[in-house]
Amino acid sequence: MEKPEKEYADIPGTTIFDADQSRKGYGVNMFCMSLLKADNRAAFKANEAEYLKAFNLTPDQTEAVLKRQWNRMLELGGNIYFTSKLGATDGLSFQQVAAMMTGATQQEYADMMLAGGRSVEGNRRKSEWEHKNG
Amino acid sequence: MAKIVAGVFTSHVPAIGAALDNGKTAEPYWQRVFGGYEKSKEWIEKVKPDVCIVVFNDHATAFSVDIVPTFALGCAEEFIPADEGWGPRPVPVVKGHPELAAHIAQSVILDEFDLTVVNKMEVDHGLTVPLSLMFGQPAEWPCKIIPLAVNVVLFPPPTGNRCYNLGKAIRRAVESYPEDLRVAIFGTGGMSHQISGPRAGLINSEFDKAFLDALATDPKKAVGIKHVEYMREAGAEGIEMVMWLVARGALDEEVNEVYRFYTVPASNTAVGHLILENKVA
Numbered sequence: 001m002e003k004p005e006k007e008y009a010d011i012p013g014t015t016i017f018d019a020d021q022s023r024k025g026y027g028v029n030m031f032c033m034s035l036l037k038a039d040n041r042a043a044f045k046a047n048e049a050e051y052l053k054a055f056n057l058t059p060d061q062t063e064a065v066l067k068r069q070w071n072r073m074l075e076l077g078g079n080i081y082f083t084s085k086l087g088a089t090d091g092l093s094f095q096q097v098a099a100m101m102t103g104a105t106q107q108e109y110a111d112m113m114l115a116g117g118r119s120v121e122g123n124r125r126k127s128e129w130e131h132k133n134g
Numbered sequence: 135m136a137k138i139v140a141g142v143f144t145s146h147v148p149a150i151g152a153a154l155d156n157g158k159t160a161e162p163y164w165q166r167v168f169g170g171y172e173k174s175k176e177w178i179e180k181v182k183p184d185v186c187i188v189v190f191n192d193h194a195t196a197f198s199v200d201i202v203p204t205f206a207l208g209c210a211e212e213f214i215p216a217d218e219g220w221g222p223r224p225v226p227v228v229k230g231h232p233e234l235a236a237h238i239a240q241s242v243i244l245d246e247f248d249l250t251v252v253n254k255m256e257v258d259h260g261l262t263v264p265l266s267l268m269f270g271q272p273a274e275w276p277c278k279i280i281p282l283a284v285n286v287v288l289f290p291p292p293t294g295n296r297c298y299n300l301g302k303a304i305r306r307a308v309e310s311y312p313e314d315l316r317v318a319i320f321g322t323g324g325m326s327h328q329i330s331g332p333r334a335g336l337i338n339s340e341f342d343k344a345f346l347d348a349l350a351t352d353p354k355k356a357v358g359i360k361h362v363e364y365m366r367e368a369g370a371e372g373i374e375m376v377m378w379l380v381a382r383g384a385l386d387e388e389v390n391e392v393y394r395f396y397t398v399p400a401s402n403t404a405v406g407h408l409i410l411e412n413k414v415a
Contacts (some may be wrong), residue, residue, distance in 0.1 A: 007362045008289075008362050008365055009245050010153075011362075012332075013334075014370050018289040031145065033198040033199075033221060036195070041219075071331055072329055080371075081285060082194045082327055082368045084329075087219075088218065088220050093401055094402060096331050097329075098330075100298040101330065101331055101332060101334050102332055102335060109334075109335060112335055113335060113399040113402060116337040116398055117335050117336060117398060118328075118334075118335055120338040120341070120366075120367060123333055124367070125366075
């Protein structure tokens with residue numbers, strides 16, 4: 001039997017961290033979790049690729065982490081509250097990581113927030129984004 | 135007999151804690167946020183709760199993806215502020231109320247709410263930022279704190295209805311505790327925000343204000359909001375608002391609105407704040 005479409009699947013620009021994502025991203029999230037300890041942050045910074053070997057990531061996940069592809073980490077099962085710890089290790093705030101995920105500069109993103117944030121109008125459904133891009 | 139005297143509802147944005155800890159509260163950007171809590175601090179100093187039950191969510195701090203409890207009640211003597219990657223916040227250790235917490239756990243479990251008992255837990259900004267907003271920067275927190283962690287990280291969180299009913303069960307538990315204690319209950323998180331993916335930065339003030347209205351005057355309306363509606367309308371992480379419903383459930387259906395504050399933004403998030411009191415019989 002085919003799985004039914006998830007009711008939140010048509011929210012644009014959004015990966016909901018559910019059981020499927022969690023299963024896929026276990027290694028990514030546990031790697032990020034390890035960065036809560038200062039010693040681990042230092043070990044990771046000293047040799048990132050070597051440090052990652054302990055977490056059984058897929059080649060795609062390893063590449064996403066090493067290249068700091070923040071959206072791809074989420075698509076591959078990472079969760080923002082975990083991946084933001086990698087941001088913290090890099091000295092980035094939540095807002096800096098968020099800006100990177102939207103493709104805006106930090107200043108553009110901060111300005112958008114000050115102006116009231118991203119409107120929900122035109123951002124509820126994937127069809128609205130396709131329309132915008134097509 | 136212990137009783138619940140009030141509900142405090144507030145966002146728990148981590149950048150608020152960072153602004154406070156780094157002495158930025160006087161900057162106009164942050165003054166706009168902190169200014170909204172001046173009256174609240176005066177209010178809580180007068181109300182003087184003996185215990186605050188703080189409903190919050192852990193942000194991958196105490197709980198990784200190894201164990202994800204839907205509801206976890208902190209029954210320990212104390213809870214240490216966690217290092218979330220930027221170093222621990224310079225705030226006092228959070229002192230628990232193990233006797234009341236154990237009583238609540240026992241009472242709600244027998245009331246068919248199967249929550250998880252936690253005897254050791256570090257607490258992150260989800261818990262400490264609301265304390266800072268309400269109590270400022272004291273050397274010790276002025277009351278005992280019982281943390282109630284709700285999973286909103288791994289979908290699905292508990293439903294709004296389940297949260298609301300748990301609040302009612304918590305109230306029954308508190309009111310069956312023999313010692314005279316004044317208890318406040320905090321619902322934290324939200325309001326609209328999305329910090330993940332290309333749609334990050336989403337804010338929906340209209341949704342937030344309707345939610346505040348519903349909480350104050352028609353809680354059943356807020357209870358009926360579905361998960362997908364929170365996520366679509368108020369951002370993927372806006373679903374944190376279900377936690378407010380635990381605190382709301384612990385109050386009377388009809389309440390007095392003592393105070394309300396709303397501003398956009400604090401970092402990525404809409405800041406909402408509400409204080410509700412039960413009407414005096």
